[in-house]
Amino acid sequence: MFTKIMKWLSIMALLVGMFLTSSTSFRVGLEMVVCVAALVVTAQAFRTHKYFWAIGFVATAVLFNPIVPVALSHRVFLLLDQICIGTFVISLGALRWEPALAIPPITGRIPGSRSLREPHQAW
Numbered sequence: 001m002f003t004k005i006m007k008w009l010s011i012m013a014l015l016v017g018m019f020l021t022s023s024t025s026f027r028v029g030l031e032m033v034v035c036v037a038a039l040v041v042t043a044q045a046f047r048t049h050k051y052f053w054a055i056g057f058v059a060t061a062v063l064f065n066p067i068v069p070v071a072l073s074h075r076v077f078l079l080l081d082q083i084c085i086g087t088f089v090i091s092l093g094a095l096r097w098e099p100a101l102a103i104p105p106i107t108g109r110i111p112g113s114r115s116l117r118e119p120h121q122a123w
Helices: 002-017 024-047 051-063 074-094
Strands: none
Touching: 002 024, 002 074, 024 051, 024 074, 051 074
16 A cells, blocks of 8 residues: 555656756655655565566666756656656556465365364375
């Protein structure tokens, strides 16, 4: 759920960032939100064994790194902004984490298996 919230938060920040790129303080906040969201999605991609997605989001985290910002022209920033919006939107459907099934108890009956309560036959 946290990952989904971070994806939507970064999508909204990127959409607003398309129109308010002149504000330096907003740009730093945008970079921070997108960088953290990209790192969260990278962790999700590793958990689901989708390493191509992980590499893409690591690149996104590096490009939107607020500590060592990458200098981009306004036109390149808008293009990168649109690409990132697309990748976050696609990742909402492509990177779904499914919880692991619960481990059945040892006394549970599995079709085709023998119960522990049945008498043991000696050969």
